[in-house]
Amino acid sequence: MPRITLTPDQPFSLDLSLSCGQVFSWEKEGGVWTGVVGSRVIRITQRGDSLSFSGADPGFIRHYFGLDDDLPDILSSIDRDPIIHAAIERNRGLRIIRQPPWECLASYICATYANIPGIKRRIFLLRQNLGDPVPGRRDGVYSFPSPHTLAGAEPCVLSGCRLGYRSAYLAKTARLIAGDPAWEERVHRLPYREAQKELLRFSGVGKKVADCVLLFAFGKWEAFPVDTWIQRIITTCYPDAGPLKTYDQISAFCRSHFGPWAGYAQEYLYCHRTTLARPCGDLSP
DNA sequence: TCCCAGGCCGTCG
């Protein structure tokens, strides 16, 4: 079984990274995480500084989990106030995962105005109803459906995935992308703001979804997704920022406050949301 | 039964 030994100067927590709500298709059973990334079934476990895994080579694992990002450097650069400091102390080792772009985009279209268990359920149904079974010992493991498959899906099959009003958005975007295979390379090449504009062309994609995809799939670290949790945290815990009202005001304040790795700060705040969002921003543990 | 959830779209000032 392939293995990666982590060095002490580059902390990593598999549990935090997979359970903080950035990915929706990983499951942990008996200490082992299982997920489908593209067409690979990856099984991985962490014991201390050792990662043991199957289904992918070490280079893929390093890239997918961001193990080559200099986390201590990133964290010290965003550690600019007591609020984020507490979030860092509590969640050190959380890394932003590099998701396949289409899976990430489609998942976050399905994630609007829903809670995480509901999102996981819908994406599970999408895989089960429209994905391809992935060869392996265990059945019940399916790849994420391709844009082409989703674009041609029977309406009754798609409605069985319980997406509600998101269903039409996803189908429309799947059709657009099935006829535009260069979208991924285009977004990669563009700087943050123009890449965001490019994603906003897709149906069901507003600024929040676009920023999630830019952060979680394209490594645009300036992206700072503002959802209801982050909005609450910023307005209650950062009153000195002034009366921030619009998405762009909050997002821009956080980019200037946290710097070029603002997206990492967002994820640490989000991971710490239930503590930070309670009344008065109480920092007690 | 309520309220809320990793919001977006269309419409109207």
Add this chain to the structure above:
DNA sequence: CGACGGCATGGG
């Protein structure tokens, strides 16, 4: 631009 209602569905 900014504000606002509607929206399918499921969790707590």
